[in-house]
Amino acid sequence: MQDPTAHGAAGSDPTGPDPTGSDPYGQGAFGSTAPVSAGFALPLETDPRSKPAKPRGAGPLLSARGIQKSYAIGERKIEILHGVDLDLAHGESVALVGASGAGKSTLLHVLGLLDRPSAGTVELGGVDTWKLSPTQRSALRNGQIGFVFQFYHLLPELTAIENVLLPAMISNSTAGFRRRRAGLRQRATEMLEAFGLGQRLKHRPGQLSGGERQRVAIARALFNDPPLIIADEPTGNLDTQTGEDVLELLFAEHRRLGFSLLMVTHDERVASRCSRALEMVDGRLLTRR
Ligand SMILES: Nc1ncnc2c1ncn2[C@@H]1O[C@H](COP(=O)(O)OP(=O)(O)OP(=O)(O)O)[C@@H](O)[C@H]1O
Numbered sequence: 366m367q368d369p370t371a372h373g374a375a376g377s378d379p380t381g382p383d384p385t386g387s388d389p390y391g392q393g394a395f396g397s398t399a400p401v402s403a404g405f406a407l408p409l410e411t412d413p414r415s416k417p418a419k420p421r422g423a424g425p426l427l428s429a430r431g432i433q434k435s436y437a438i439g440e441r442k443i444e445i446l447h448g449v450d451l452d453l454a455h456g457e458s459v460a461l462v463g464a465s466g467a468g469k470s471t472l473l474h475v476l477g478l479l480d481r482p483s484a485g486t487v488e489l490g491g492v493d494t495w496k497l498s499p500t501q502r503s504a505l506r507n508g509q510i511g512f513v514f515q516f517y518h519l520l521p522e523l524t525a526i527e528n529v530l531l532p533a534m535i536s537n538s539t540a541g542f543r544r545r546r547a548g549l550r551q552r553a554t555e556m557l558e559a560f561g562l563g564q565r566l567k568h569r570p571g572q573l574s575g576g577e578r579q580r581v582a583i584a585r586a587l588f589n590d591p592p593l594i595i596a597d598e599p600t601g602n603l604d605t606q607t608g609e610d611v612l613e614l615l616f617a618e619h620r621r622l623g624f625s626l627l628m629v630t631h632d633e634r635v636a637s638r639c640s641r642a643l644e645m646v647d648g649r650l651l652t653r654r
Pocket residue numbers: 366367372373374375376377378436438443445463464465466467468469470471472645
């Protein structure tokens with residue numbers, strides 16, 4: 366797939382991306398600290414690693430209806446998504462497969478609240494997300510969705526542990542983060558140790574291998590204990606064995622913590638690990654199994 370950082374560069378988007386753009390952990394995400402009046406609480410005081418896997422509530426976690434997405438290229442309007450409906454249950458794993466250019470990443474960006482659809486609704490935990498203010502939507506996304514990208518999207522100037530702490534930095538005020546810093550650092554340390562990176566806490570991304578970077582990215586995605594993880598070809602930049610190890614880690618955490626997993630992949634073996642597979646064909650979604 367293309368580098369997700371390239372999204373939004375080619376055509377102008379009449380509906381406009383969310384202010385945080387395609388990088389939910391980038392600098393643009395800072396300052397989005399307003400609480401969401403949607404019944405969600407950010408579980409920062411608890412250690413998610415100690416939580417048993419369990420379904421989190423009735424009804425679908427994510428519900429998208431009639432999603433359309435188009436871009437304007439000069440005078441031309443290009444339709445990418447043509448009315449996609451999707452329900453994602455609590456705790457299920459869904460693979461999204463399909464040919465290059467079919468619209469998989471575009472759909473993930475819309476479902477991840479990174480990009481606004483041209484038409485249609487995205488409900489997360491029963492909240493109609495595009496009715497929220499941008500600040501509320503950022504807070505909802507940061508607390509409820511973790512992202513794992515093919516190209517990691519770690520901030521290069523931060524250490525591994527600082528990258529893992531980013532979601533907590535985004536969801537706390539500066540003073541709140543300072544107050545909780547010791548406990549949060551302790552938890553980030555334990556997560557990285559559990560992911561085999563105990564000797565890499567203070568390494569910067571440029572000093573880590575691809576597999577190590579992706580483990581850091583997974584720890585960051587899980588740090589706020591979100592009920593939904595969105596992964597865009599998480600093994601696409603890794604060799605076979607490293608990719609297998611990273612997938613093993615991601616699915617072990619999926620089983621243990623019970624989050625829903627929505628994953629774009631070109632690899633049928635990866636797709637077969639998911640409980641359901643959907644195929645994107647020319648901007649429409651078909652059920653594979
Ligand atoms: N910002 C943009 N402006 C214009 N066109 C875009 C933009 N972003 C994506 N597209 C187009 O939308 C189509 C779908 O792209 P998308 O990245 O969603 O496909 P994909 O199924 O994920 O492909 P791949 O498997 O190669 O990653 C492509 O034709 C792409 O050129």
